[in-house]
Amino acid sequence: LTADRLGLGSPSEFARLKKEKEEMALILKSQADELIRLSGLAGTLKTEISQLKEENGRLMDEISEAQREAAEKEETFPGRVVAWVEENKGVAARVMTATPETTKESFRLLYREPEGKKMITAIGSFGFKSGQKKDRIASHRVLLRRDPNFSAASYGLAPIPEEEPTPPFPLD
Numbered sequence: 001l002t003a004d005r006l007g008l009g010s011p012s013e014f015a016r017l018k019k020e021k022e023e024m025a026l027i028l029k030s031q032a033d034e035l036i037r038l039s040g041l042a043g044t045l046k047t048e049i050s051q052l053k054e055e056n057g058r059l060m061d062e063i064s065e066a067q068r069e070a071a072e073k074e075e076t077f078p079g080r081v082v083a084w085v086e087e088n089k090g091v092a093a094r095v096m097t098a099t100p101e102t103t104k105e106s107f108r109l110l111y112r113e114p115e116g117k118k119m120i121t122a123i124g125s126f127g128f129k130s131g132q133k134k135d136r137i138a139s140h141r142v143l144l145r146r147d148p149n150f151s152a153a154s155y156g157l158a159p160i161p162e163e164e165p166t167p168p169f170p171l172d
Contacts, residue, residue: 129165
């Protein structure tokens with residue numbers, strides 16, 4: 001084929017077109033290479049996305065399991081605390097009476113419970129009776145020193161109880 005037969009006029013026109021064709025071939029090859037590279041990258045990304053989806057699924061399962069376990073622990077916690085306190089009353093008592101503030105708060109909480117209120121009242125009553133007996137002994141002793149003929153009845157005072165007040169539970 002000659003340039004004349006193709007109607008291209010001059011050989012320089014033919015050379016220019018040939019050069020354009022070669023440049024176009026290079027551009028197409030470059031684009032094809034880029035397409036292959038991008039296609040490979042897309043495949044890699046699809047694989048990575050798939051792996052991330054699997055990992056996300058596993059993590060979601062782990063989160064669900066952790067939430068289930070946390071809910072179960074929260075549900076059983078009060079029972080476990082009761083069992084622990086039953087087995088560790090000494091430790092619980094030390095914690096509840098560690099400072100004056102915690103002791104007061106502990107007694108406030110105990111007083112809200114019916115049995116706690118009864119026991120605190122019984123303890124207070126025992127303390128009051130014990131103090132009352134000691135006070136009567138002391139005041140009767142003072143009055144007896146002043147008046148050798150002293151008797152509680154002659155002064156209109158209550159007698160000293162013969163028995164010691166009984167605590168609501170053993171104190172040792």
